[in-house]
Amino acid sequence: MAEAQNIPAGSTTTGSIAVAAESTVATRMSAPPSFDVADFPVPHGREEEWRFTPLERLRGLHDGTAVATGGGVKVAIEAPEGVTVETVGRDDSRLGRAGTPVDRVAAQAYSSFEQASVVTVAKEAVLTEPIRIAVHGEGGVAYGHQVVELGAFAEAVVVIDHTGDAVLAANVDYVLGDGAKLTVVSVQDWDETAVHVGQHNALVGRDASFKSIVVTFGGDLVRLHPRVNYAGTGGEAELLGLYFTDKGQHQEHRLLVDHNTPHCKSNAAYKGALQGEGAHAVWIGDVLIQAAAEGTDTYEMNRNLVLTDGARVDSVPNLEIETGEIVGAGHASATGRFDDEQLFYLMSRGIDAEEARRLVVRGFFAELVQQIGLPDVEARLLEKIEAELKASV
Amino acid sequence: MATLEIRDLHVSVEADNATKEILKGVDLTVKQGETHAIMGPNGSGKSTLAYSLAGHPKYTITSGSVTLDGEDVLEMTVDERARAGLFLAMQYPVEIPGVSVSNFLRTSATAVRGEAPKLRTWVKEVKETMAGLQMDPAFAERNVNEGFSGGEKKRHEILQLELLKPKVAILDETDSGLDVDALRIVSEGVNRVRETGEVGTLLITHYTRILRYIKPDFVHVFANGRIAESGGAELADKLENEGYEAYVKGGASA
Ligand SMILES: Nc1ncnc2c1ncn2[C@@H]1O[C@H](COP(=O)(O)OP(=O)(O)OP(=O)(O)O)[C@@H](O)[C@H]1O
Ligand SMILES: [Mg+2]
Numbered sequence: 001m002a003e004a005q006n007i008p009a010g011s012t013t014t015g016s017i018a019v020a021a022e023s024t025v026a027t028r029m030s031a032p033p034s035f036d037v038a039d040f041p042v043p044h045g046r047e048e049e050w051r052f053t054p055l056e057r058l059r060g061l062h063d064g065t066a067v068a069t070g071g072g073v074k075v076a077i078e079a080p081e082g083v084t085v086e087t088v089g090r091d092d093s094r095l096g097r098a099g100t101p102v103d104r105v106a107a108q109a110y111s112s113f114e115q116a117s118v119v120t121v122a123k124e125a126v127l128t129e130p131i132r133i134a135v136h137g138e139g140g141v142a143y144g145h146q147v148v149e150l151g152a153f154a155e156a157v158v159v160i161d162h163t164g165d166a167v168l169a170a171n172v173d174y175v176l177g178d179g180a181k182l183t184v185v186s187v188q189d190w191d192e193t194a195v196h197v198g199q200h201n202a203l204v205g206r207d208a209s210f211k212s213i214v215v216t217f218g219g220d221l222v223r224l225h226p227r228v229n230y231a232g233t234g235g236e237a238e239l240l241g242l243y244f245t246d247k248g249q250h251q252e253h254r255l256l257v258d259h260n261t262p263h264c265k266s267n268a269a270y271k272g273a274l275q276g277e278g279a280h281a282v283w284i285g286d287v288l289i290q291a292a293a294e295g296t297d298t299y300e301m302n303r304n305l306v307l308t309d310g311a312r313v314d315s316v317p318n319l320e321i322e323t324g325e326i327v328g329a330g331h332a333s334a335t336g337r338f339d340d341e342q343l344f345y346l347m348s349r350g351i352d353a354e355e356a357r358r359l360v361v362r363g364f365f366a367e368l369v370q371q372i373g374l375p376d377v378e379a380r381l382l383e384k385i386e387a388e389l390k391a392s393v
Numbered sequence: 394m395a396t397l398e399i400r401d402l403h404v405s406v407e408a409d410n411a412t413k414e415i416l417k418g419v420d421l422t423v424k425q426g427e428t429h430a431i432m433g434p435n436g437s438g439k440s441t442l443a444y445s446l447a448g449h450p451k452y453t454i455t456s457g458s459v460t461l462d463g464e465d466v467l468e469m470t471v472d473e474r475a476r477a478g479l480f481l482a483m484q485y486p487v488e489i490p491g492v493s494v495s496n497f498l499r500t501s502a503t504a505v506r507g508e509a510p511k512l513r514t515w516v517k518e519v520k521e522t523m524a525g526l527q528m529d530p531a532f533a534e535r536n537v538n539e540g541f542s543g544g545e546k547k548r549h550e551i552l553q554l555e556l557l558k559p560k561v562a563i564l565d566e567t568d569s570g571l572d573v574d575a576l577r578i579v580s581e582g583v584n585r586v587r588e589t590g591e592v593g594t595l596l597i598t599h600y601t602r603i604l605r606y607i608k609p610d611f612v613h614v615f616a617n618g619r620i621a622e623s624g625g626a627e628l629a630d631k632l633e634n635e636g637y638e639a640y641v642k643g644g645a646s647a
Contacts, residue, residue, distance in 0.1 A: 355500065
């Protein structure tokens with residue numbers, strides 16, 4: 001067991017997490033957040049934050065042996081008018097404002113990237129077309145950093161697509177000005193050999209709303225930290241996620257919502273389906289309601305549907321409340337099996353096995369997909385789910 | 394005319410690393426238009442017979458044969474049996490999370506009928522059939538069996554029976570757990586299907602109560618994994634008065 005880290009409650013460094021000494025979130029970290037990889041010991045696998053992750057499949061991202069190969073990953077950004085896209089060096093002051101790396105790989109990414117992309121949506125610009133970021137792996141090792149910043153009252157949709165093969169550690173910062181609205185869809189549609197680790201930090205401005213949709217289908221190992229904190233009151237965050245973990249895949253989503261500011265809302269809903277020997281999904285949902293965060297309203301939910309034997313789910317919702325003056329707080333986690341009795345019931349009504357499975361999985365995801373609110377993304381996801389099912393049956 | 398023929402059916406299950414024989418030579422012929430009541434004490438193997446006919450993977454057929462219009466049923470997968478015209482209304486229908494009743498019914502009707510029913514007539518058909526079973530239309534949007542009461546599950550089973558119009562319907566204790574009103578409503582549903590004259594019905598029950606609503610042509614007493622006695626409707630009256638003691642070894646149980 002990791003020792004409790006003595007991090008002062010109410011610590012206010014921008015983007016760092018501030019937790020009580022006895023918080024399990026704190027005890028879960030083997031070192032305090034830091035931009036410098038040297039501040040983190042090389043994990044050995046028994047640490048609370050690493051215990052679900054097969055380190056040997058990180059291909060050296062965790063121990064400094066993964067050396068960037070140059071051109072390992074191509075990033076192409078397509079943005080409509082009213083958006084500025086820049087490639088900047090490490091010293092750009094706009095990097096790293098939404099959050100600080102919380103584990104060694106995120107810090108490695110931050111310590112190793114050479115150039116970062118900064119996408120800025122001007123104040124009050126309301127985009128009618130999404131910003132598209134294509135991250136395509138060319139088979140190499142890469143470290144990256146991206147910033148998406150919305151000025152006050154700007155509105156934008158960003159779709160980030162990850163495809164190809166790569167060993168990638170990359171962080172993303174989302175900085176939302178006051179009253180801004182940002183929807184981000186991050187699709188991990190990697191080849192089956194890819195490794196992708198990263199921290200996605202959102203800093204939600206006063207009265208701003210952030211909606212994140214994380215969709216993970218591919219990769220040998222994907223481990224993401226979607227994290228939210230608030231820069232002012234009245235902020236809202238919706239964290240939706242969907243994963244389809246196949247044979248041999250490890251897909252890990254570690255959420256944290258840090259309610260450090262009064263009168264903010266958060267809602268997290270992740271759903272995953274698993275099939276095949278060695279499919280492993282991990283979901284950690286940490287929600288902190290700090291003493292100052294009066295009027296917080298939060299709910300988090302994770303549901304898993306296990307389609308075959310041999311798949312494994314670790315689902316750990318965790319809600320820590322330091323003030324009773326809240327509107328609501330709750331969590332739910334459930335892992336169900338698509339079992340032989342269900343299959344028998346459907347088949348006894350003439351439905352063949354493949355169709356039966358499809359029916360159940362489609363139904364399972366439908367309600368979540370409907371919450372995305374972007375018809376083309378919704379259609380694409382449903383198609384992708386069908387394809388995943390076809391490929392496996 | 395469709396005929397289901399069960400010949401010397403032996404069925405066993407694997408339990409606690411041992412093979413346990415449950416059906417010990419069942420012989421039965423059910424013809425289209427006929428209604429056979431199968432009555433017997435708890436644990437006599439009635440559900441096992443029903444599940445074996447439907448093809449539940451837990452049950453192993455060790456010998457015997459089952460044919461539907463001469464076709465070997467035992468060779469068919471579960472869904473093939475349903476498409477061939479077998480229907481089982483289950484004693485304990487399972488919940489299917491994430492699948493709405495309306496989606497389920499349509500998918501199933503499409504599979505059994507071999508083509509998707511025309512949307513307009515289908516919606517009407519479902520609505521009317523639900524109304525006949527006094528089911529709230531809101532059920533169509535709920536997930537299959539999820540949170541359904543015992544009685545609601547049984548109505549849902551009969552709804553499927555009416556929509557799928559099988560050649561042979563096996564109703565496993567459709568009456569149990571129903572109050573008098575529900576029993577009447579469900580029985581009326583079964584009778585609507587029977588009145589077409591196109592279905593052979595195998596009505597499995599523990600009690601004679603349902604036979605006041607659904608008149609059987611034949612009554613079979615099931616005990617210890619086989620049919621112990623067969624007769625007409627009058628056999629049910631005898632069971633009503635005397636119970637199953639005479640058929641159960643040592644007079645225990647039931
Ligand atoms: N999967 C199984 N594993 C072990 N034993 C089983 C299994 N299925 C059935 N049995 C046993 O077989 C016997 C017959 O069970 P079955 O459910 O067919 O009886 P039934 O006549 O339908 O009873 P009831 O009136 O209670 O519904 C019982 O002793 C039961 O415990
Ligand atoms: Mg039974």
